[in-house]
Amino acid sequence: xxxxxxxxxxTSHHSAPDAFARVTDWKRHRVPLxxxxxxxxxFTARTAVGPLGFDDPMEITRWDPPHRVELHKRGRVxxxxxxxxxxxxxxxxxxxxxxxxxxxxxxALFDPVVGRLLGLMVSRVLRALLA
Numbered sequence: 750x751x752x753x754x755x756x757x758x759x760t761s762h763h764s765a766p767d768a769f770a771r772v773t774d775w776k777r778h779r780v781p782l783x784x785x786x787x788x789x790x791x792f793t794a795r796t797a798v799g800p801l802g803f804d805d806p807m808e809i810t811r812w813d814p815p816h817r818v819e820l821h822k823r824g825r826v827x828x829x830x831x832x833x834x835x836x837x838x839x840x841x842x843x844x845x846x847x848x849x850x851x852x853x854x855x856x857a858l859f860d861p862v863v864g865r866l867l868g869l870m871v872s873r874v875l876r877a878l879l880a
Contacts, residue, residue, distance in 0.1 A: 751851065751857030751860055752829055752849040752850060752851050752860065753849070753850050753851065753852070753859075753860040753861070753862075753863035753864035753867060754847075754848070754849050754860075754864050755846075755847070755848050755864045755865075755867045755868035755871060756845065756846070756847050756848075756868075757845070757846045757868055757871045757872050757875060758843060758844070758845050758846075759843070759844045759845075759846075759872070759875040759876070759879060760838065760841065760842075760843050761841050761842050761843070761844060761879040762840070762841040763841055763842060763879055764837070764840075764841065764842060765815050765816070765835045765836060765837040765842040766814070766815040767842075768815075768835050768841075768842040768844055768879060769814050769815035769816070769818075769835045770814075770815070771878045771879055772818075772833055772835065772844055772846075772875070772878055772879070773814070773818055773833070774878070775787055775791075775792040776792075777877075777878060778794070778874050778878070779874065779877055780794065780796070780870060780873075780874065782796050782797060782798055782802075783795065783796045784797075788806070790808045790809060791806070791807045791808040791809045791820065792806075792807055793805065793806045793807070794807070803824065803825065803826040803827075804824055804825075804826075805822060805824045805826070805827045806822070806823050806824055807820045807821065807822050807823070807831070808820065808821045808823060810830075815835055816834060816835055816836070817832065817833070817834045817835070818832070818833050819831070819832045819833075820832075820833075822850060825853065826852060826853050826854075827850055827851075827852055827853075828850065828851050828853070829848065829849045829850035829851055830848070830849055831846065831847065831848040831849075832846075832847045832848075833845070833846050833847075844875060844879065846871050846875065848867055848871065850863065850867060
Protein backbone atom coordinates (compact mmCIF):
# COMPACT_ATOMS: atom_id res chain seq x y z
CA UNK A 750 0.00 0.00 0.00
CA UNK A 751 1.37 3.41 -0.95
CA UNK A 752 1.64 6.00 1.79
CA UNK A 753 1.73 9.76 2.05
CA UNK A 754 4.69 10.74 4.20
CA UNK A 755 5.61 13.79 6.19
CA UNK A 756 8.31 14.81 8.63
CA UNK A 757 8.08 17.96 10.71
CA UNK A 758 10.86 19.17 13.02
CA UNK A 759 10.11 21.86 15.57
CA THR A 760 12.62 23.54 17.86
CA SER A 761 11.08 24.46 21.20
CA HIS A 762 12.17 26.49 24.22
CA HIS A 763 10.49 23.84 26.42
CA SER A 764 12.60 21.14 28.07
CA ALA A 765 12.30 17.65 26.54
CA PRO A 766 10.06 16.33 29.37
CA ASP A 767 7.78 19.38 29.15
CA ALA A 768 7.64 19.25 25.33
CA PHE A 769 6.83 15.53 25.44
CA ALA A 770 4.03 16.13 27.98
CA ARG A 771 2.58 18.90 25.81
CA VAL A 772 2.77 16.93 22.54
CA THR A 773 1.15 13.85 24.11
CA ASP A 774 -1.70 15.81 25.69
CA TRP A 775 -4.03 14.44 23.00
CA LYS A 776 -7.05 16.53 24.03
CA ARG A 777 -5.05 19.72 23.27
CA HIS A 778 -4.44 18.73 19.64
CA ARG A 779 -6.49 21.39 17.85
CA VAL A 780 -7.40 20.47 14.29
CA PRO A 781 -10.31 22.23 12.56
CA LEU A 782 -13.60 20.27 12.59
CA UNK A 783 -11.99 17.58 14.79
CA UNK A 784 -12.70 16.47 18.35
CA UNK A 785 -10.34 14.18 20.28
CA UNK A 786 -11.53 11.52 22.72
CA UNK A 787 -8.96 9.69 24.85
CA UNK A 788 -9.39 5.90 24.97
CA UNK A 789 -7.76 3.25 27.18
CA UNK A 790 -5.20 2.41 24.45
CA UNK A 791 -4.78 5.81 22.75
CA PHE A 792 -7.27 8.27 21.34
CA THR A 793 -9.78 8.81 18.55
CA ALA A 794 -9.93 11.96 16.45
CA ARG A 795 -13.43 12.48 15.03
CA THR A 796 -13.55 14.83 12.05
CA ALA A 797 -17.04 15.91 11.00
CA VAL A 798 -19.18 18.55 9.40
CA GLY A 799 -22.65 18.10 10.81
CA PRO A 800 -23.63 14.43 10.59
CA LEU A 801 -20.95 13.61 7.99
CA GLY A 802 -17.62 12.52 9.37
CA PHE A 803 -15.18 9.78 10.19
CA ASP A 804 -13.21 8.47 13.15
CA ASP A 805 -9.42 8.23 13.15
CA PRO A 806 -8.63 5.82 16.01
CA MET A 807 -4.99 5.75 17.08
CA GLU A 808 -3.41 3.12 19.30
CA ILE A 809 -0.26 3.86 21.26
CA THR A 810 2.14 1.05 20.32
CA ARG A 811 5.24 2.42 22.07
CA TRP A 812 5.40 4.76 25.03
CA ASP A 813 8.88 5.90 26.09
CA PRO A 814 8.54 9.27 27.88
CA PRO A 815 10.03 11.79 27.52
CA HIS A 816 11.65 10.61 24.30
CA ARG A 817 9.32 8.73 21.96
CA VAL A 818 5.74 7.70 21.28
CA GLU A 819 4.55 5.57 18.36
CA LEU A 820 0.97 5.44 17.13
CA HIS A 821 -0.85 3.06 14.82
CA LYS A 822 -3.78 4.58 12.91
CA ARG A 823 -6.51 1.93 12.61
CA GLY A 824 -9.38 3.81 11.01
CA ARG A 825 -11.63 2.88 8.12
CA VAL A 826 -10.65 6.07 6.27
CA UNK A 827 -7.13 6.91 7.48
CA UNK A 828 -4.54 4.20 8.13
CA UNK A 829 -0.86 4.30 8.91
CA UNK A 830 1.54 5.25 11.68
CA UNK A 831 3.11 8.19 13.43
CA UNK A 832 6.27 8.49 15.50
CA UNK A 833 6.95 11.51 17.68
CA UNK A 834 10.43 11.92 19.15
CA UNK A 835 11.70 14.57 21.52
CA UNK A 836 15.40 15.29 22.07
CA UNK A 837 17.03 17.83 24.36
CA UNK A 838 18.78 20.67 22.56
CA UNK A 839 20.45 23.53 24.37
CA UNK A 840 18.02 24.73 27.03
CA UNK A 841 15.04 23.42 25.06
CA UNK A 842 14.23 20.53 22.76
CA UNK A 843 13.62 19.40 19.20
CA UNK A 844 10.39 17.57 18.42
CA UNK A 845 10.28 15.42 15.28
CA UNK A 846 6.93 14.12 14.04
CA UNK A 847 7.05 11.47 11.30
CA UNK A 848 3.78 10.24 9.83
CA UNK A 849 2.90 7.79 7.06
CA UNK A 850 -0.76 7.56 6.06
CA UNK A 851 -3.01 6.21 3.39
CA UNK A 852 -6.47 7.64 2.85
CA UNK A 853 -9.04 5.16 1.57
CA UNK A 854 -10.32 6.18 -1.84
CA UNK A 855 -7.48 8.62 -2.56
CA UNK A 856 -5.20 7.32 -5.35
CA ALA A 857 -1.46 7.03 -4.61
CA LEU A 858 -0.91 9.67 -7.29
CA PHE A 859 -2.09 12.21 -4.71
CA ASP A 860 0.24 11.03 -1.91
CA PRO A 861 2.54 14.08 -2.32
CA VAL A 862 -0.44 16.42 -1.89
CA VAL A 863 -1.78 14.46 1.09
CA GLY A 864 1.72 14.46 2.63
CA ARG A 865 2.04 18.23 2.20
CA LEU A 866 -1.39 18.89 3.75
CA LEU A 867 -0.55 16.53 6.61
CA GLY A 868 2.73 18.37 7.17
CA LEU A 869 0.92 21.71 7.34
CA MET A 870 -1.55 20.30 9.88
CA VAL A 871 1.23 18.78 12.03
CA SER A 872 3.20 22.06 11.92
CA ARG A 873 0.15 23.97 13.09
CA VAL A 874 -0.51 21.50 15.94
CA LEU A 875 3.13 21.64 17.12
CA ARG A 876 3.22 25.45 17.03
CA ALA A 877 0.06 25.61 19.15
CA LEU A 878 1.20 22.96 21.65
CA LEU A 879 4.74 24.29 22.07
CA ALA A 880 4.16 28.07 21.98
